[in-house]
Amino acid sequence: MAPAASATTSLPTLTQSGARTALQAAEQYAIDIGVPMSIAIVDAHTHLLSFTRMDGAKITSINTAMDMAYTAAGNRIPTSAYQETPCSGISNTTSGRFTTLGGGVPILSTSGDILGAIGCSTGTSMQDEAAAKAGRDAVLALINSEEDREEKRLAEERQAVLTLWKEKEEEVGCLREELEGMERGSKRIRLDGGRSGSASVTGSLLGRRLSMAGGFAPDTPPEEGEIHPSFIGEVSVGRY
Template identity: 55%
Template structure:
């Protein structure tokens, strides 16, 4: 039987992504809920900034879940999920957790394999997207050796 070794996103790596995301949220002036999941879509780390919307907690988690589980950013579904679109109804799958608007990105390793996902919610989808992109960029900088940290 063949097996595959999968790199794992560590809690330290998740904290790096959250710290960068929180910094971006402060820069744009919107407190956020930020969730990090592992490759299996289970919650690894969560941050709720002081003025983040309580109703956005589960949305941030669901964006991370969708990005890791489907291996693409949640913003990619925008046109496909409208009535008549090829993926219409997709948002009703996975117990209603599948998210089809911006603010969720997969986290990949240096080989391009998905090792987790990040989701943010409270702002507009564009603001949420900026925040998660900052988290992904921070992890990529570590992986490329531009910043020293243990993942």
């Protein structure tokens, strides 16, 4: 029977820290090319995380940048991909927020999950999209760096566990050898004790048998406390 599907799911999304990284990189690109821009960053749910309007950016670029980010995150493709496609119907269903102007770029994880998007506006479509890509690349580099650090941390933890396991395994091996040695010694002691007891009993029985045969019986009974020669192996005997 197939396992029941979960009723909920957990999706990765950009944080404020990631949004700031993307915004700073896009802003630096805009400075480098000399085109002040409005820059908007949204999370995986198209909600605004970070925004800036650089000095000199167009007033109309404010909403345009946010709509670019909204469209790129909601559809998971760059807004420039729609420039040659009629999308008036989509625009109507999103209260006019859907835009085909180039400058909106989605931010996707290595597994293809949508993490958020960035929209840049004021320059040409090519300039805006290039700035957005600079922001996207910066935050993806940060994410990859964090993943590498996490993998390294997990690898170190695994190595520490393996090292501890080997140390404990060696300790257990030493203890096992000690216990086996003690057990062997205990067996030798029991065997030696058993042999001594058997010899005493055998000597006693042999003495009795010889005495009954008449070969070693004395002429007169021994006094109490004497060692009777016919009871070899006995410690003491009473009267005969």
